Amino acid sequence: MTALTALFRDQALADDAADVLAPLRQQFVLPEGLIYLDGNSLGVLPRSVAARLLQVVTEEWGQGLIGSWNSAGWMAQPQRIGDKIARLVGAGPGELVVADSTSVNLFKVLSAALAMQREDAPGRRVVVSERSNFPTDLYIADSLCQQYGCRLRLVDNASELPAALDADCAVLMLTQVNYRTGALHPMAALSATAHAAGALTVWDLAHSAGAVPVALAADGADFAVGCGYKYLNGGPGAPAFAWVRPGLVGRSRQPLSGWLGHAAPFAFETGYTPAPGIQRFVCGTPPVLALAALDCGVDTLLSAEPLGGMAALRRKSLALTRSFIELVAGRCAGHGLLLVSPDADAGRGSQVCLAFEASSPAGQAGAAYAVVQALIGRGVVGDFRAGVQASGSANASAVALPDILRFGVTPLYTRFVDVWDAVEHLRLVLTSGEWQQARFAQRGAVT
Ligand SMILES: *Cc1c(COP(=O)(O)O)cnc(C)c1O
Numbered sequence: 001m002t003a004l005t006a007l008f009r010d011q012a013l014a015d016d017a018a019d020v021l022a023p024l025r026q027q028f029v030l031p032e033g034l035i036y037l038d039g040n041s042l043g044v045l046p047r048s049v050a051a052r053l054l055q056v057v058t059e060e061w062g063q064g065l066i067g068s069w070n071s072a073g074w075m076a077q078p079q080r081i082g083d084k085i086a087r088l089v090g091a092g093p094g095e096l097v098v099a100d101s102t103s104v105n106l107f108k109v110l111s112a113a114l115a116m117q118r119e120d121a122p123g124r125r126v127v128v129s130e131r132s133n134f135p136t137d138l139y140i141a142d143s144l145c146q147q148y149g150c151r152l153r154l155v156d157n158a159s160e161l162p163a164a165l166d167a168d169c170a171v172l173m174l175t176q177v178n179y180r181t182g183a184l185h186p187m188a189a190l191s192a193t194a195h196a197a198g199a200l201t202v203w204d205l206a207h208s209a210g211a212v213p214v215a216l217a218a219d220g221a222d223f224a225v226g227c228g229y230k231y232l233n234g235g236p237g238a239p240a241f242a243w244v245r246p247g248l249v250g251r252s253r254q255p256l257s258g259w260l261g262h263a264a265p266f267a268f269e270t271g272y273t274p275a276p277g278i279q280r281f282v283c284g285t286p287p288v289l290a291l292a293a294l295d296c297g298v299d300t301l302l303s304a305e306p307l308g309g310m311a312a313l314r315r316k317s318l319a320l321t322r323s324f325i326e327l328v329a330g331r332c333a334g335h336g337l338l339l340v341s342p343d344a345d346a347g348r349g350s351q352v353c354l355a356f357e358a359s360s361p362a363g364q365a366g367a368a369y370a371v372v373q374a375l376i377g378r379g380v381v382g383d384f385r386a387g388v389q390a391s392g393s394a395n396a397s398a399v400a401l402p403d404i405l406r407f408g409v410t411p412l413y414t415r416f417v418d419v420w421d422a423v424e425h426l427r428l429v430l431t432s433g434e435w436q437q438a439r440f441a442q443r444g445a446v447t
Contacts, residue, residue, distance in 0.1 A: 012323070012420035021307055021316050025413040027300045028233075035418045035425075037382045040179075040207055040351050040408030043233030048296040056292045077291045078282055082241060084298045085232070088310060089205060089224070090215035091243050097278045098291065102206055102227045102240040103136045108254040108281055109223035109242055110141060110173060113200045114148045115253055117170040121198060124170035125150045128199070130158065132388075132401055134179045137204055141173055158183065161190060165197040172199050176214065177207035177349030180385055180404055182321075182341035184212060184349045191220035206230060209241075210301050211317065211350040211410075213310040222248055231350070231410060233297030239290055242281045249277055258283035300412055316411035317350040320419055324352045324407060327423040335430040336360020340404060350409055353385075355402035362430065366441055368403035373440035374429045380422045382407040384447055 016022055029045045030036060036044060060072040069075050082096040089096070099105065110127070117124050127141050131154040138152070145152050155164050158178075165172060172194040177184050191201045202223040208214050210231030216224050222245050228238030244252055253274065259265045261280040263273045274280035304313055322345065328337060336357035342348045356363040362371060372384040387403040407422065429435050 008327075009417065009420050009424075012416040015319070015323075015416035019316065019416070021304065021312060021411060022415070024300070024304055024307070025415070027303065028413050030413060033379050035380045035422050037380065037407040037409060037414065037418070037422060039233075039410035039413070040211070040230055040406070041383055042229055042236060043231060043297060043410065044413060045235070046233055046296045046300050048299070049235065049293050052292050052296050053289060056289060061288075074286065074288045077288065077295070078239075078286050079279070081291060081295050081298060082278070084295075084302060085209065085226070085241050086243070087305075088214070088232075088298075088301055089209050089226070089243070090213070090217055090219070091224075092217065092246070095246055095249075095278055096241055096243040097281055098228070098239050098241045098294065099282045099286070100240060100242075101237075102204065102225055103140055104256070104283075105225040105240050105242040105281070106137055106140050106202070106204060107144065108256055108283075109225055109244065109252075110144050110171065110202050111147075112244070112252040112254045113171045113202055113223055114144060114150065116248070116251065117200060118148060121170065124168055124198065126153045126166075126168040127151070127171045127173055128153050128155070128161065128164045128169050129173045130154060130161075130175075130178065131156050132178060132180050133173075133175050134204070134206065137173065137175060158185065162193050165194050165199055167198065169194070169197055169199040171202055173202040173204075175204040175206060177212065177351075179207055180340070180353065180401060180406075182207075182349045182351040182353050182406075184208070184342070184347055187215070187221060188219040191222075195220060207349055207351070210298075210310075213314050216243060217245070221245065223252075228294045228297070231301075232294065233300050233412075234294030235290065235297065237290065238294045238297065239287055242278070244278055244281065246277075249280070252280070254281050256283040260284055260286075304412065313411040317409055318345045318348070320409040320411065320414055320416065321345075321348060321350065321352050323416060324409070324419045324423060327420060328352075328354065328426070331423055331427045332430060336363055338402075340402070350411070352407045352409070354405045354407075355387075358402075362435070367435065368405050369443065369447070370435040370437075370440040371426075371429055372405055373442075374435040374437070375422075375425055377440065378425045378429070380425045382422075386447070 060068040078098040083093045086096040200222045205226035209226040224243040228234035257272045260282045340353040369384045385404040388401040
């Protein structure tokens with residue numbers, strides 16, 4: 001290592017030593033020697049989970065059996081954990097509930113928004129979103145559009161959103177932080193524009209809850225959903241959440257009218273009467289074991305509250321992603337890497353996305369995947385997101401999206417030295433050409 005690089009790595013170590021949030025990392029089980037930059041896909045395991053699950057299984061289930069629905073508070077978990085998540089996303093107690101998956105919750109809230117607009121403004125038949133939104137969101141929206149006689153209007157560039165919010169628009173549906181680019185939408189400004197145009201807003205917080213400060217009520221969101229297993233560290237397949245603006249929830253109807261969204265589920269009435277508040281967005285029985293793990297995951301974020309909470313986590317997240325961007329620019333120059341994420345701090349979530357210039361040696365098909373695999377081989381876990389070919393004929397405005405190398409930082413446990421080391425591994429993978437080895441081209445079922 002040259003004196004210069006040592007100096008910079010020392011700087012990263014010094015940044016960690018000065019970081020008041022550094023002790024929060026001790027809450028997690030992090031495999032020795034691994035640099036985990038994929039908390040945006042699956043958060044790491046909180047240390048408290050194993051003991052908590054053992055207790056739920058052996059005591060609450062094993063001994064308490066059916067009595068635990070009351071005595072262990074099982075039935076109240078979706079609201080109790082919902083109240084905790086509400087603190088992270090600028091919502092009040094009793095406004096947010098944990099249930100189902102993000103996809104299912106999106107189905108429920110988007111359906112509620114479309115039903116509301118069908119009553120209030122039947123002429124509005126368009127759902128506006130981004131072409132690069134997460135596919136499940138677009139699939140769900142497409143299905144609901146068919147059901148409601150609406151159509152999806154997808155913009156290629158976020159700058160086209162205000163113009164797309166016209167008199168036909170019923171709902172603006174966005175993921176607050178774009179999964180492919182890490183771009184952070186201005187929720188307050190877009191909600192205001194949507195409302196001025198007569199549209200309702202539906203926000204997916206999959207890459208923002210626990211990653212960036214979110215102010216649902218203050219920023220004028222109408223409906224929101226979010227994911228439990230990414231930045232909330234709730235474990236693989238953790239339940240998701242749903243929120244509806246308090247002024248709207250009383251008249252919102254969601255289509256999955258299951259018994260636990262009923263005003264009096266244990267009255268066993270023949271007809272459905274929705275619960276007065278957000279509880280109506282619950283469909284069936286809560287997944288108690290999964291909720292116990294999610295509860296531990298959410299607590300890892302709440303433990304940052306005495307240290308400045310989401311605002312402090314955001315400052316560290318931006319310092320980490322800024323450092324990642326600058327190190328890549330400085331140390332990986334000449335390899336054709338392009339920054340796909342916004343360079344301006346205010347416009348970036350908690351991830352850095354890179355792509356290769358088509359003309360660079362690594363610009364060939366499959367190279368981005370192989371580079372990510374070579375990094376994983378070195379113990380640096382980021383992920384790869386496949387590009388989308390321009391469709392040409394189907395929609396003349398469709399743009400090609402490049403293959404993406406994605407690196408998520410989680411300020412609860414990512415260190416500055418992790419960022420430094422990750423970029424050094426990236427530099428070595430590129431200068432050595434080791435990514436060209438055949439073993440790095442093999443694809444698993446999950447990428
Ligand atoms: C991760 C993610 C999801 C996941 O949905 P599931 O129903 O949990 O599979 C949905 N939307 C977005 C934007 C995501 O990033």
